[in-house]
Amino acid sequence: MNTKDRRSVGKDEAKTIIMTAITGGAFGLLYGYGFELSLWLGVLTGALFGAAIGFRISKRPPRMEYPIAIFHRIMLAATFMLLASFGYSYLLDQNLSQPQQYWAAALPFLGWTVLVISIGWAIASLDEMQRRIQTEAIAIGFAGTAIFVGGYALFQFAGLGEVNVGLVILAMSVFWLAGKLWTLWRYR
């Protein structure tokens, strides 16, 4: 590897860490606000957590062949989605008129659409087995979330308190990660 290549890899690593830190910060901002915790603490914790994940990814890239540029694009889309969701939560607390509230409620849809499209692009760029791994992980994530949400609804009917809807996204992420680890282990 020549000096130019090494510099380019170093630049990619730094970019990955910065992007995951920003996404983590946006995640912390949304959850800090949603759960009425300290915003700064949320952003800082999220950014540190994101940077740690970015550092891990840059040092030992996952055995996926899609270009790191697509990963960066997903991080960008996730940041946009999280900030749009934060914007929605913030605006709803600002005594808006009813039509304005509807417009604010449309914000996260935009963010979600951008994120889903970017993930779709990333999956389409994978090879056939990696695509299968991702598809199975998404199916497990979807099934796990459906069981979790459906199951919690039953407990709620039985008297358990209401929870923040943001927990659904968290549950989805956890089940997707579990599905990914499971399928990676299966095809290891």
Add this chain to the structure above:
Amino acid sequence: MKSKLKILRAERDWSQAQLAEALGVSRQTINAIETGKYDPSLPLAFKMARLFDCSIEDIFIPDENEK
């Protein structure tokens, strides 16, 4: 399904990464095919056959219960 991919690759002294690059797939995919954990699609099997200059049947052997 069993495969002779590992043998064919070894005969040419190729690493999994080199074969993966020649086929346009990940090294993980080659590993999963070699260990019998993943059966490739027909287009990928044809690509392999072309690369090794043999037929698909020369690379892949169906399991007894698949025959």
